[in-house]
Amino acid sequence: MSKVTKTDQAQKSAEKGYENPLVAVSDEENLPALSNPALHRYLQEISQYELLTREETDELAIRFREEGDQDAAYRLVSSNLRLVVKVAMDFQKYWMQNFMDLIQEGNVGLVQATKKFDPYRGVKFSYYAAYWIRAYVLKFIMDNWRLVKIGTTQAQRKLFFSLNKERKLLEAQGFQAEPKLLAERLNVKEKEVIEMGQRMDNWDVSLESPVRSDSDDEQKNFLPSNGPGIESTVAGKEIKVKLAELLDILKDRLNDKERMILEKRLLTDEPLTLQNIADKFAISRERVRQIEVNLLKKMKKYLEAEMPDIVDYFDGEKIVIHSDR
Known part of the structure; x- marks a missing residue:
């Protein structure tokens, strides 16, 4: 689908009050689909699913909640697959390997949102689903960013996502992004900022890897021993x-x-x-x-x-x- 077509569809969707109109993506946003044939095909496939209005979404959600209608759940999920892509795009800078991984995890979050959504609370389904999609994508990144997990609690995951953003914001304002200032802005301990920064800036090293390219000594040979000599x-x-x-x-x-x-x-x-x-x-x-x-x-x-x-x-x-x- 061309960008002109996407733009036209987005405008029409907005005029009709659809829950999740397809947003046109400019060249500057560097959508991974431009260099990923598999993702490009996936975007073409999900664009074929009909978008839903707010009223249609609420009706399907009520049918699924009250009657367990699986067809209604299928339509809710399929019509919001583009929302998953949109949310996942916010995380692509944290996951440079395969963008489809993020979409897959986001789809799981979308299914969970469909199961737990309460249509009687007056909340738009797309807002509620975006929360679950974001949570699943972020958890996947945290679990796979390193061989050793760098964020196992909700607070650590929040810090992981906010640290670089806050650091760039301070630097843009002319401040030096010191750990103490970052801790005050993010309302966390300075020690937590330092530890998360070290984890994010350093890559995993195998214990069996050589100390240098021309050395037979492995990293594990130089680990300190806490036991008795x-x-x-x-x-x-x-x-x-x-x-x-x-x-x-x-x-x-x-x-x-x-x-x-x-x-x-x-x-x-x-x-x-x-x-x-x-x-x-x-x-x-x-x-x-x-x-x-x-x-x-x-x-x-x-x-x-x-x-x-x-x-x-x-x-x-x-x-x-x-x-x-």
Whole structure:
């Protein structure tokens, strides 16, 4: 369809009060269809669907809501496919890969709008549908802008869409678009503006990609490690082996009650309760607790004598004893 034809159709649609007249697009707006044959064919196909007046739209919406008329829903959706294209055009600068992706997501939003539209509220269907179309298109861009999502909340998505627009507006007015000023204008925290700006300005890098084109080293080889170093790991293993040997020796110096408390309560992931041990030896729960306290003191004195470095190893560690069970 030529632009002259589009313009004529748009004027006629406006005169008849159609909900969503086809808007003519000038060369300056750079519609992606000019270089996308598939999109060009799609625009030709959807231009064949008849536009609806406000009254026709409300009548179809009532039929679908009250009677579940699928034909009415089909006409509502098909007659507003051009609205999806129009809304998607506002987002094309954020998605330079395939404009049809945006149209596809916008069509899903249009279907959702048709399902949820209430014709008795007095709101024009095209206004209501544009909200849903915009929401689905924006969510698609946010989910696919990077391999790692850069906006997972509604506030982040709003900031993503508004940040560049506000930045350009400030620069056009002669202001320097500092994060603090942007945060004040957008009513968000300065930290959020900085983080979103960094996410938008930097592209994803594969961990397997080389550091330089002439290097065999990969990016992941230079990632900082938050875990313990190799020296600490080796030292920790040696201490645990030595500690196990000392505890084996200590067991031979304990009586039956102390040995059971050590093995079945202090050195196991599924400790017995005080009452369990009390029942086995026919003594009170309080007596078992007293034996446990004395045993811990004996263990501490023994380990400090045999292994002085044990205090440095456990420095800052919180040892949990199941004394409440």
